Amino acid sequence: MNKARKILNDPLRVADELLEGLVLAGDGKVVKLPGVNALVRPDLPEGKVALLVGGGSGHEPLFHGFVGKNMADGAACGDIFAAPSPDVPYEATKAIHRGNGVLYLYGNYAGDAMNFDIAAEMAAADGIRVETIRICDDVASAPPERASERRGIAGDLYMIKIAGGAAATYPTLDEVVRVTRKAVDNIRSLGVALAAGSIPQTGEPTFLLPDDEIEIGMGVHGEPGVGRQKMTSADALTAQMLERLLADLPFKQGDSVCLLVNSLGSTTMMECLIVNRAARALLAERGITVHATDIGPYVTCQEMAGFSITLMRLDDELRRLYDLPADSVGYRKMGKAGA
Amino acid sequence: MSPEKDAWDAEALKRALERAADLILSETETLTRADQAIGDGDHGIGMARGFNAVKAALPACEPTVPAVLETVGRTLMLKVGGSSGAIFGTLFMAGSKAVSEAPFDAEGFARFLEAGLEGVQKRGNARPGDKTLVDALAPAAAEARATLHQNGGASLGQCLHAAARAAGDGMERTRGMVATLGRAKTLGERSLGHPDPGAISMTLLLRGLAGAMNEAP
Numbered sequence: 001m002n003k004a005r006k007i008l009n010d011p012l013r014v015a016d017e018l019l020e021g022l023v024l025a026g027d028g029k030v031v032k033l034p035g036v037n038a039l040v041r042p043d044l045p046e047g048k049v050a051l052l053v054g055g056g057s058g059h060e061p062l063f064h065g066f067v068g069k070n071m072a073d074g075a076a077c078g079d080i081f082a083a084p085s086p087d088v089p090y091e092a093t094k095a096i097h098r099g100n101g102v103l104y105l106y107g108n109y110a111g112d113a114m115n116f117d118i119a120a121e122m123a124a125a126d127g128i129r130v131e132t133i134r135i136c137d138d139v140a141s142a143p144p145e146r147a148s149e150r151r152g153i154a155g156d157l158y159m160i161k162i163a164g165g166a167a168a169t170y171p172t173l174d175e176v177v178r179v180t181r182k183a184v185d186n187i188r189s190l191g192v193a194l195a196a197g198s199i200p201q202t203g204e205p206t207f208l209l210p211d212d213e214i215e216i217g218m219g220v221h222g223e224p225g226v227g228r229q230k231m232t233s234a235d236a237l238t239a240q241m242l243e244r245l246l247a248d249l250p251f252k253q254g255d256s257v258c259l260l261v262n263s264l265g266s267t268t269m270m271e272c273l274i275v276n277r278a279a280r281a282l283l284a285e286r287g288i289t290v291h292a293t294d295i296g297p298y299v300t301c302q303e304m305a306g307f308s309i310t311l312m313r314l315d316d317e318l319r320r321l322y323d324l325p326a327d328s329v330g331y332r333k334m335g336k337a338g339a
Numbered sequence: 340m341s342p343e344k345d346a347w348d349a350e351a352l353k354r355a356l357e358r359a360a361d362l363i364l365s366e367t368e369t370l371t372r373a374d375q376a377i378g379d380g381d382h383g384i385g386m387a388r389g390f391n392a393v394k395a396a397l398p399a400c401e402p403t404v405p406a407v408l409e410t411v412g413r414t415l416m417l418k419v420g421g422s423s424g425a426i427f428g429t430l431f432m433a434g435s436k437a438v439s440e441a442p443f444d445a446e447g448f449a450r451f452l453e454a455g456l457e458g459v460q461k462r463g464n465a466r467p468g469d470k471t472l473v474d475a476l477a478p479a480a481a482e483a484r485a486t487l488h489q490n491g492g493a494s495l496g497q498c499l500h501a502a503a504r505a506a507g508d509g510m511e512r513t514r515g516m517v518a519t520l521g522r523a524k525t526l527g528e529r530s531l532g533h534p535d536p537g538a539i540s541m542t543l544l545l546r547g548l549a550g551a552m553n554e555a556p
Contacts, residue, residue, distance in 0.1 A: 078420065078421070079381075079420055079421075081379060082379075082381060082385075082420050082421040083420070083421050083422065083425070084420075085416060085417050085418070085419070085420050085424050085425075086416060086417070086425065087417050110422055110463065110520055111421045111422035111425065114422060114425035114426065114429075114462050114463055115424070115425050117462070118416065118425060118428075118429070118462075199379070199380075202380075204380075206379075221379070224527055
């Protein structure tokens with residue numbers, strides 16, 4: 001495989017430089033803390049429950065791109081595909097704490113869990129209350145009875161949307177934790193990999209997949225999925241993935257959902273729209289109503305080819321939080337009329 | 340074995356840790372290749388960044404045994420990055436809490452490894468057999484304690500060498516294990532045949548400390 005061509009300066013400063021660019025793109029809505037790769041909102045009111053997200057860089061706009069109004073209050077950013085060291089979430093915690101506790105929300109990966117846990121212990125020693133919820137929406141990564149071991153993938157977007165909305169409008173950390181746990185229970189994702197992305201520092205692919213094969217359920221770093229197969233049509237592939245996704249929760253006739261078709265990087269909007277067409281037909285067949293749709297590259301792995309489908313089953317509370325307007329560099333949303 | 344070599348004061352411990360850091364730095368390429376085989380290839384770079392920072396931090400560190408070990412832990416935690424930083428940082432931070440301000444002797448070394456092991460397992464939920472550094476650290480801690488008991492009070496040097504040998508044997512055994520935690524679990528069966536990079540680093544650390552014991556102060 002040819003090495004990927006990337007528009008870079010210093011391969012060792014990729015994370016630093018992308019954050020500098022992100023802060024500028026935020027036009028004052030986010031600032032970087034001195035000395036650590038953490039982004040925070042500068043305008044947090046006293047008494048607000050704070051939401052801290054984070055993880056390895058290289059999956060933009062994920063995490064640091066989702067800091068903004070009714071989204072995350074801060075993001076602790078690691079190097080490319082690597083967890084941040086604990087001083088990053090710790091410094092971010094101190095910067096966003098407004099006296100009412102901090103929720104840590106991040107994907108369920110070993111390195112992130114260890115480093116955020118250390119930060120939580122350091123914050124607790126300062127008298128800051130921290131609660132942790134790990135995102136585990138990838139149905140391919142463990143069976144339903146071990147759902148808490150699953151990886152976090154594109155469901156990150158909906159988790160941050162719901163937790164961010166709750167942290168902006170609910171008075172206590174306990175209430176924010178309660179509804180964020182409810183979101184965990186109601187969000188499911190499944191992806192498919194067509195080709196690997198590459199590691200920016202080296203240009204090497206993150207995994208190897210034969211040219212004529214795809215893998216349903218493969219993780220964004222090449223974690224194994226549920227099996228390799230030959231390429232097939234958009235309709236057949238979408239049906240195969242939705243079947244597995246719907247059976248997992250399970251989603252039932254009469255459910256109302258948000259639908260996210262997420263590009264893993266190089267899969268185009270054109271392809272995602274064709275997948276969306278197939279998904280909507282299948283959901284309608286099952287009597288499942290789509291309340292809202294999000295389509296685009298939100299949780300990526302460089303130029304990885306493939307997409308994921310995420311469903312969030314709604315109740316009145318989740319619907320209200322989803323419908324709140326949001327304003328971050330990586331995700332903007334107008335409020336629903338009348339909401 | 341001369342009596343002054345049965346224990347290290349804080350300054351001798353600093354020199355031994357510098358020696359261990361040098362060994363890890365000289366093997367950066369080995370660690371990188373080992374991690375490229377079953378991980379994402381950044382373990383060597385991270386450990387080199389961390390132990391260079393340790394060497395820079397040690398001279399100015401307060402000269403007590405717990406403070407020296409804590410400084411190493413804090414530095415690794417902040418500078419290595421990823422999972423390795425959290426784990427090796429926790430090893431030294433937890434270990435530093437188990438030792439007294441008295442010179443670092445065989446009993447102190449055994450306690451350091453036992454408390455470090457407990458801290459690492461609590462942090463990462465790794466059990467023996469999961470193909471992690473625990474597979475080198477757990478036998479090293481057990482062997483340090485066994486050596487201490489067998490000889491009715493072995494010297495620090497005997498315990499260091501026994502622990503380093505046990506870590507090396509444990510590291511070799513990780514070749515036959517399938518990774519179930521962390522990034523290497525990506526590979527499943529494909530991780531067979533390769534030693535765990537963290538177990539290699541753990542072994543190098545103990546070999547470096549044991550090697551320091553053989554040198555004149």
